[in-house]
Amino acid sequence: MGFLDIKNVTKSYGQLEVLHRVDISVEEGEFLVLVGPSGCGKSTLLGMIAGLENISSGEIAIRGRVVNGVHPSKRNIAMVFQSYALYPNMTVGQNITFGLEMHGVPKPEREKALTEVARLLQIDHLVDRKPGQLSGGQRQRVAMGRALVRDPDVFLFDEPLSNLDAKLRVDMRTEIKKLHEKLKTTIVYVTHDQIEAMTLSTRIAVMNKGYIQQLGTPKEIYDTPANVFVATFMGSPAMxxxxxxxxxxxxxxxxxxxxxxxxxxxxxxxxxxxxxxxxxxxxxxxxxxxxxxxxxxxxxxxxxxxxxxxxxxxxxxxxxxxxxxxxxxxxxxxxxxxxxxxxxxxxxxxxxxxxxxxxxxxxxxxxxxx
Missing domain, CATH: 2.40.50.140 (Nucleic acid-binding proteins)
Structure with missing residues (x-):
């Protein structure tokens, strides 16, 4: 049994099945990347882990606890969205600590958590600014800070770098990698970018048309692709x-x-x-x-x-x-x-x-x- 277990999970919309019997076991501290072309089902699967999408069949368990039907707020997960989803009328500090405030965490504890996370992400000089005064990379750090401050069991990232320019994407990729190596957190990360998948992950699940095509380490995926789709999707230039x-x-x-x-x-x-x-x-x-x-x-x-x-x-x-x-x-x-x-x-x-x-x-x- 893994830290996060996805067992025989399917997703259907009416008669149309869009995810087919997905089986993945994620160990504590792993960095799993779900990668594939648009429409392959990777964001749908992430949404099911988060509780934002219903599970048609199968089960998802976190720390051995089955979370089918459990409200997102009760799953102890934190999600970083592609759009950052920051409150424009709040300061950086308020955005980061808003979730803690909603859960009744006392102000001294919130301020301590904010100080630690802001220092870790090197945004401690930005805590009094509003999101509109920040660059794309700074807004991304704030969104990550809001997730980190909660100390969840699992971090979920939904294409968090896709809105950034090429150089900033590379910089943020490095920051996320450093953060994972420092904190040893369990991360499930969705991207369509195979370079992100190769550089960030400890394991990769390559998806296409709702199926897991191959699950393995970056080296396994790259050197011994399971099929022609994986061979030609992973690598730049392709195989x-x-x-x-x-x-x-x-x-x-x-x-x-x-x-x-x-x-x-x-x-x-x-x-x-x-x-x-x-x-x-x-x-x-x-x-x-x-x-x-x-x-x-x-x-x-x-x-x-x-x-x-x-x-x-x-x-x-x-x-x-x-x-x-x-x-x-x-x-x-x-x-x-x-x-x-x-x-x-x-x-x-x-x-x-x-x-x-x-x-x-x-x-x-x-x-x-x-």
């Missing part, structure tokens, strides 16, 4: 996925894939279970950073395979250069060092780290497991 055929040579499976010149290239697999797939079609998945120049290849890998192919496009991006070629009639992106001497139209000697390759069944789009 390259291209049609290929398994060819076994001397007992070793290879991926046979068409190159940009109409020829066929053989890429040796590390995954020996693919011997049984000899002659069958697969989908080959390779992350951009596993396709580079020979000098930039991973020195620790025991399976770097050479690939000669024509470059279609190069995109300098500061610290990296992204190089596009054609494989399996698909645009395939490699991630090179910034100073790599490569240009469009050139036939280039690529180095592919096949230890990082993943194979998917083209019928089910599920990963072919070792």
């Amino acid at each position: 390259n996925v291209m049609p290929a055929r398994v060819v076994v040579r001397d007992g070793v499976p290879h991926a046979a894939v068409r190159d940009g010149e109409g020829g066929e290239q053989l890429l040796r697999f590390s995954q020996q279970n693919l011997v049984s797939w000899d002659g069958r079609e697969i989908l080959l998945g390779i992350r951009p950073e596993a396709i580079t120049d020979p000098e930039g290849a991973d020195r620790k890998s025991k399976n770097i395979v050479g690939l000669k192919n024509r470059v279609v496009v190069t995109e300098p991006a500061g610290s990296d250069t992204f190089v596009t070629m054609t494989l399996g009639a698909k645009d395939v992106i490699g991630r090179m060092r910034a100073d790599t001497d490569v240009h469009a139209g050139q036939v280039f000697d690529f180095a592919v780290n096949m230890e990082k390759a993943v194979a998917f069944d083209p019928k089910t789009e599920e990963r072919i497991r070792p």
